[in-house]
Amino acid sequence: ALERTFSIVKPDATRRNLTGKIVAKFEDAGLRVVAQKRIHLTKAQAGEFYKVHAERPFYDELCEFMASAPIVAQVLEGEGAIAKNREVMGATNPADAAPGTIRADFAESVGENSVHGSDAPETAAIEIAYFFSGLELVG
Numbered sequence: 090a091l092e093r094t095f096s097i098v099k100p101d102a103t104r105r106n107l108t109g110k111i112v113a114k115f116e117d118a119g120l121r122v123v124a125q126k127r128i129h130l131t132k133a134q135a136g137e138f139y140k141v142h143a144e145r146p147f148y149d150e151l152c153e154f155m156a157s158a159p160i161v162a163q164v165l166e167g168e169g170a171i172a173k174n175r176e177v178m179g180a181t182n183p184a185d186a187a188p189g190t191i192r193a194d195f196a197e198s199v200g201e202n203s204v205h206g207s208d209a210p211e212t213a214a215i216e217i218a219y220f221f222s223g224l225e226l227v228g
């Protein structure tokens with residue numbers, strides 16, 4: 090079914106001017122950008138977005154990193170968009186990511202791993218609503 094997922098080009102990637110190369114991989118896989126904004130999160134805003142990870146040992150470092158430079162937040166639409174986005178990103182840890190995936194090609198570490206993507210329809214809906222209003226989703 091036609092589905093929407095939420096994607097972030099993370100600070101390590103915007104810093105290295107990789108936004109276009111990353112988005113091209115999503116588009117080449119059949120995903121369509123239906124909303125997009127470049128923003129510089131505060132640490133508090135990053136903390137709210139990642140609050141499900143609040144008890145993890147890497148939470149503080151993750152929030153610092155996500156507020157360290159601009160990000161590009163997007164909504165991607167396509168057939169099975171959530172699974173397709175995750176396939177194109179590759180495993181969270183670039184050391185485990187399949188060749189040709191975004192994280193294999195671009196990620197620097199498990200923390201600075203170039204992209205975020207929603208893991209399920211429920212989280213996609215929450216994450217999309219955190220960054221975009223309905224009016225900003227243009228299919």
Ligand code: CMP
Nearest residue numbers: 142147151181199200201202204205206
């Ligand atoms: P993401 O999909 O954005 O969701 C949570 C993030 O936490 C994850 O990608 C990683 O970038 C980050 N993360 C996961 N494990 C670690 C770790 N061991 N150290 C630092 N960051 C991590």
